[in-house]
Amino acid sequence: MTPDPDLLSNVRSERVRAVRSLGRRAVRQRQGRFVVEGPQGVRELLRYAPGSARDVYLTPAAADRYAELVSLAGEAGVPVRACTDQVLAAMSDTPHPQGVLAVASPVDVPLGEALAAATDGAGFVVVLTNVRDPGNAGTVIRGADAFGASAVLVSDASVDVYNPKVVRSTVGSLFHLPLVLGVPVPDLLQACRVHGLRLLAADGGGGTMLPDADLTAPHAWVLGNEAWGLPEEVLDQCDDVVAVPIVRAESLNLAMAATVCLHASSAAR
Amino acid sequence: MTPDPDLLSNVRSERVRAVRSLGRRAVRQRQGRFVVEGPQGVRELLRYAPGSARDVYLTPAAADRYAELVSLAGEAGVPVRACTDQVLAAMSDTPHPQGVLAVASPVDVPLGEALAAATDGAGFVVVLTNVRDPGNAGTVIRGADAFGASAVLVSDASVDVYNPKVVRSTVGSLFHLPLVLGVPVPDLLQACRVHGLRLLAADGGGGTMLPDADLTAPHAWVLGNEAWGLPEEVLDQCDDVVAVPIVRAESLNLAMAATVCLHASSAAR
Known part of the structure; x- marks a missing residue:
């Protein structure tokens, strides 16, 4: 078989190093x-945020298996590059990226824009x-x-949502x-209040x-830290502090409690 | 400072190797x-299953910080051994075991015993x-x-619950x-049925x-595999196939769906 001249195969190339370096927050921000x-x-990137997609990398096997991705990228005008398994693994944060990886520009929006959608009805x-x-x-x-x-608002003190582990999960x-x-x-809470949202703290001690x-x-469901929950000054600003009823203490983690609360909001609509 | 002669400090000792080897399923079973x-x-081991606790290992700092563990172990007649941070890390599956580790014997019970408790009222x-x-x-x-x-029943095809990652989580x-x-x-489902439990499959396609x-x-909530759910032959044996209502498909994982279902069962009691 003649090697495909367009197949990216050099794991030490500048391009591979550049993609790999996006595992670091400082590089992502820069x-x-x-x-x-x-x-x-x-x-989902190509379907819902095609304007943010910059490059798609696929192994030949994945290009066969996920032909839909190639056509979605084509429609969005996003370049698709074939690469070896080794190149894909070298670009990736995970040892098994399933043959597919994309580079994207940020998808977040300004606070006012996100909240304008949220006040529509019982959002x-x-x-x-x-x-x-x-x-x-x-998970949240x-x-x-x-x-x-209607929206997810993430404070500056939280994990970077563009961290590959968050994106993947x-x-x-x-x-x-x-x-x-x-x-x-404080700015997030103030903006929610201005937009007429009741602030509900999710807290086991509610x-x-x-x-x-x-x-x-x-x-707005206000969620705290995994270990120490929400500090007093945040609880004080909320209209209500709500607990998921449980049989035994300390047995729900943040993601589980959030899942139950969000389900309840959905059921109440 | 004179070194404490009872402080375990040799990371290559037989004991450290023996505890470490419990990270492997075959060794745990043997x-x-x-x-x-x-x-x-x-x-929780010392409180709820003291008869299963075999040894507790603590760093001196952890023994100060978690004095309760030392007294609980004393009450249960479980030996407590002081060890260095290095020994604890070498015994552990995780780089940060927080200075505390115990070796325990299995806590699982026979199927009939677990189900006898479950048929009490609206369990x-x-x-x-x-x-x-x-x-x-x-998480489940x-x-x-x-x-x-009332009980958790785990089939032979599932992850080993005594895997350190499961135990920790x-x-x-x-x-x-x-x-x-x-x-x-099939034996789990049959036993649930004999004990008068309705079998509810949790399945997004329900x-x-x-x-x-x-x-x-x-x-009984019957939960399937993360990727492929429940096979037809299991669905056929269930009395009902129940879905968590969601706005978008493919957006709930197994643990999230299970959390919502179990919360609903709790709320219905």
Whole structure:
């Protein structure tokens, strides 16, 4: 077989190093680029945020298997580059990127724009004030998507949502709803209030049990840190502090509690 | 300072190697031992399953910080051994075991015993048929604990619950409720049926939406594999196939769907 001259095969090339370096936050911020790994994430990027897609990298096997991605990229005018398994693995944060990876520019939007959509009817938004674990952030974004939140607002003190682990764990949900990043917590809460959203803190020590919480009016779920929850000054600014009723203490983690709360908001609509 | 002669400091000792080797499933099965890492997991082991605790290892700093563990171990007659940070790290599956680790013997119980408790009133159990990811298994066990399930039944095709990653992610919930391991799926389903539990498959393609499911009678939530769900032959044996209502497809993972279902069972009691 004649080697394909267009197949990227040099794992030490400048391009491979450049993509790989997007695993580091400082590089992502400087370059204004991040990496999306796996077929589902790349498909949702190309479908929901085609203007942010910059390059798609596929192994020949993945190009056969996920032909839809090649045509979606074509429609969006995004270059598709064939590369070896080794090149893809060298670009990726994970040893098994399933043969597909894209480079994208940021998809987040200004706070006012995200909240304008949220006050439409009985909408609700999710505010991540201090979530540090990439998997938890990804799960909450997935839940926000699944249960129809209008937007996800992420404070400057939280994990970087463009971290490859977060992007991977959202499995494309990142591209389905307006996302706001890097705003200080007080500004997020103030903006929610100005837009008429009730602020509901999700906190295991809350005095209101979830079934008794008023979820019929537009509201914002305010989520704290995995280990220490929400600080007093944030709880004080919320209209209500809501707990998921559980049988035993300390048995729900942040992502589980958030999932139950977002499901309840969805059910109340 | 004179070195403490009882402080375990040799990372290459037979004991350290023996504990470390419990990271492997074959060794756990042969020895009938598993490892519990971190203060919360060890505390719950000593509180809820003291008869299974074999040894507790603590760094001097952790012994100061978690004095409760030393007294709980004393009450349970479990030897406590001081060791260096290096020894603890060498024994552990994780680089940061927080200075505490225990070796325990299995806590699972026979199927009949677990189900006898489950048919008491409006109880419910959780059946893991084919869960492979340690974090998912741990989250489901945590949710079963939080929402008051009577038991967790894990099939022989699922991840080993004594895997250190699963144990760690249950954060002690493993010791709070009866656990059955290693039984083939058909036998689990048959036993649930004999004990009068309705079998509810949790499946995104289910025809019954969660709010319409009958959760008032004793029931078993049957959970499938992360990627491919439940096979036809299992769905056929269930009394109902129940979906969590979501706004967008493919946006809930197994652990999130299970959390919402178990919360609903708890709310229905």
